[in-house]
Amino acid sequence: MRPHRASRWLYPRPEGLYCEPGGFFIDPVRPVDKSVITHGHADHARRGHGAVLATPETIAIMKIRYGEACAGAFQEAAYGEATAVGGVRIGLAPAGHILGSAQVVLDYDGSRVVISGDYKRSADPTCSPFEVVPCDVFVSEATFALPVFRHEPAGREASRLVESIRQQPARTHLLGVYGLGKCQRMIALIRAAGYDAPIHLHGALVALTEFYASQGFEFGALQPIATDARTNRRDFAGSLVMCPPAAIADRWSRRFEDPVTAFASGWMRVRGRALQRGVELPLIVSDHADWPELIATIEQTGAEEVWVTHGREDALVHQLSLMGIPARALTLVGFDDEGD
């Protein structure tokens, strides 16, 4: 298969996916002069770049996580705004993954390449929905690229959690969530499911949730839990506590007597993954596209060729070959294909 001609000006380098005429990298894994960042998750947005082009929300998130001086210069680009660098037209379009997440749309030499970053198609009250951008080459993530992955409707999963809290009023429900995106989406879903009691937050979740709130999202009453204080176990009986996934079964969680451990992630679709984490209430909620969404999205972009990154590339490349769409795995290192 002859690679698409766009691969002459856009190709992987050890630092990440490189746009040669523009001299910039997309989501580079090590410090570079010029970068375009798709979204604020730590494996995509790293500190130490000379210049960062991203949505205003992504830049704000980077500053909260890494400090104001985490890059030499920042250039904000809202969805739909275009910039030109070295003859390359750069645009950002909503990816539906988390607040501020963007697909990067590059036009050069008569070709359009869209780099999806991480994305999903199902509804999320805490971010703009994914926008289909017709293109010649679509660079897709592949976190859940196996036909076994079909996520549940997120609202129904949140209702299961609320129902479990009602049924077991003597126990604390401990919900593991990633701190950026999943946490705020779950809070919004849980509120929509009719749960209005205060939600207790692990300290690591507080700053980003406050940022979301400052952007106008309504979360109801939230109460941070002091990380160091020896809190009374009984304080939390019957309530909902949210924490980072690693804290579910770590020293921090010992303050809760016999909690119901829940974890909201696309990985919970597979029993072994839930067992591995000792999760009692697995919730299948993901911020990544599942198998049908991946395939539908690729079809909708009308791309002549698809480049597949981080995840189960082999399955998606195989599926696309069955569909007659030229596809290849793009070897990019440094991405977390387990996060969700």
Place this chain on the structure above:
Amino acid sequence: MQPFAKLLDQLACTQSRNRKIALLADYFTATPDPDRGWALAALSDGLPYSLPLRRILPELMAGTVDPELYRLSRDYVGDTAETVSLLWRDRRKGAASATGDNRSPPSISDVVMTFGTAPRDCVPRLLAETLDRLDISGRFALLKLLAGAPRVGVSARLAKTALAIAFEHEVGEIEEVWHAVDPPYRELFGWLTGKSAKPDPGSRPVFRPLMLAHPIEDEDWARLDPGELNAEWKWDGIRVQIAAIGGHMRLFSRTGDDISKSFPEIASAFTRRHCVVDGELLVVRNGDVAPFNDLQQRLNRKTVSARMLRDYPAHVRLYDLLFDAGEDLRGLPFEERRKRLAAWHENAAPPLTDLSATVRFSSFEELSAIWQGTRADGIEGLMLKRKSSPYLAGRPKGHWWKWKRAPLTLDCVLMYAQRGSGKRSSFYSDYTFGVWRDDGPATLSLEANYGSETDAHAAPGELVPVGKAYSGFTDEELRKLDRFVRTNTLQRFGPVRAVAPTLVLEVAFDAVQFSTRHKSGVAMRFPRIARIRWDKPAVEADTLTTIKALIRAPATL
């Protein structure tokens, strides 16, 4: 099918034993016959049949999923039934599909009946139709059910315990009628719910709950009189019960599982008897009791080769006689039953059996001296039984005691720690420990590297794992060990951490055996942490030569 599917889902995610029992008890009370009976069968002894799904399913999937995608999915998920349940196209009402199946999901009884009577060549088509009527959980439950045992962390014993709690009976009573009833257990549920009489075993051999012993404690001695007690050797096999009646016999494990098929020679030794006896199942060669490891070769086998029969000959050492012909002896004093056992054995003389010998003694001083010698004699310890005790189900207080030989101890070095489960899931509570290899040239290994890098003293060589323990320490010690593991981690492998080899654990254990499964070539029995030697340098821990010297020849008594 849906309530059973939900039960399986919940059981899979529940670690607490009590919570599992509560889930099962709720299911058994809320579900009608015969559904609950089939579910009980699936969770205990299995359905009367199982389908070769391992062959059928890939063929069935080949028509709907690309084989390469199926292979990648199966590899990722790790379980065929689960992979199929996830990959099957949802054709139920409401699901997005043109061929929507409007029929309601089948009940577990529908499924058992349909597949139990279906001609072989119809099975794939029937299976496809049934899968079409179920959701992901339902499909998973269906496939697990038809494949035989669902393996959802529930033992037959736990299922019976849940029945006992749900219907307020003693679990012993349920065990006693268990082998007199068959799936879907209508008679059993009829009796449990008070609607019919207790099932009558008739001429079927059934299990009687065993009488078990307590470990003897220091304070027990003051209340005991040597003249009231009978002493026997404690044998290191598995406790069994043999029930024989009218040409049928069953060999039961101590929890009432029928293990007759694994021991055909014992079965034929008892086939034409009429009795219930209690004893120890052992491997005995030329009168010598082989190590427990040898017996293990014979356990859990569905078919037994002639070679297994020859290399690992089974034998039953008899302790007690519960029924002589139709006469129930359980109310008699032990002393009487023992006489009846001797008389019965002399008369019936079943092959591959002998009587557990009585150990004569006149004072506790004398008994203590005998106990001291048990290790040298390769015996696990002593059993003490009150001469006046009737045979009582369970572990009644004040009748039988086990007096295990004193444990051996060795100083080992902590090598790996693994997270516990349930209440201990936030603690590194399972410890793998090793000793220094001094019996040959050290091979280049991870352990050897740790040794040379982290020890100030010259390391004696390579550490090799000899055992794993997760008990013997207090909660306070657990917190300290957990902290040690976290601050001395060298490498992480999922839930396991390799730690710097600096902490000495004094490990108590019952015995050491040769083992081909462990790199060290030895395996400890019943290890536990006796003391944490925060004070002792790791270089002074024991060696493989020391541990191998503790392996003993078989007992000859």
